[in-house]
Amino acid sequence: MHAIGFWHQQSRDDRDDHVTIDLSNILPNQQYNFQKMPLSTAQLLNVPYDYGSVMQYYPYAFAIDSSKYTILAKDSKYQNSMGQREAPAFSDLIAVNTLYNCTKLCKTQLSCSNCGFTDSRNCNKCKCPHYFSGTNCNDLPSGTAPNCNGAVLQVTFWKN
Structure with missing residues (x-):
């Protein structure tokens, strides 16, 4: 970097x-x-x-x-x-793409959710942070919340 x-x-x-x-x-x-x-x-x-x-x-x-x-x-x-x-963390990818204006390679900028951004290697989808998927980063990848009936759990503490 x-x-x-x-x-x-x-x-x-x-x-x-x-x-x-x-x-x-x-x-x-x-x-x-x-x-x-x-x-x-x-x-x-x-x-x-x-x-x-x-x-x-x-x-x-x-x-x-x-x-x-x-x-x-x-x-x-x-x-x-x-x-x-x-x-690299997802923020590192955002920073590189911002600094080098990579999304300018795409004629249309997508409306990406959850901090995603238009993927300059495939302008028809967003580059999504870990644990998000779909064209616009609105979905959870399959298998990420087994036996939770669609619920998303948030960890509020670190265990050493």
Whole structure:
């Protein structure tokens, strides 16, 4: 993501609304990784801060004392979401598509629900976030709510 123009989440200008950085626990030669970038350098692209972004450091990144956080989520339920590297978060896809205006490849922009956006590889459908499907992201993929009679369950807490 760096190669295509993105900065780390904790470098965003609005990061202090979402995380607290403990510079006293960060190796001095690595503190530059936690500098905030001005909006003129790191555009937010109207994409909210995402603890699950591949551009979000692990909460113990560059720690002097590895038993203490260097990044603390202001909303504790997101603390264990930081630092994933398996795949880009949906917000990462939105940011890339916004920065490079990928949807301009489609003559018509679809009305996508649930934060979906027109899929520039198939202009007849929306690119949907995980757990949504259908042309306009209005459906749940089959098999996502077994034995729930169509009910959608929302987790309101994290279990460590």
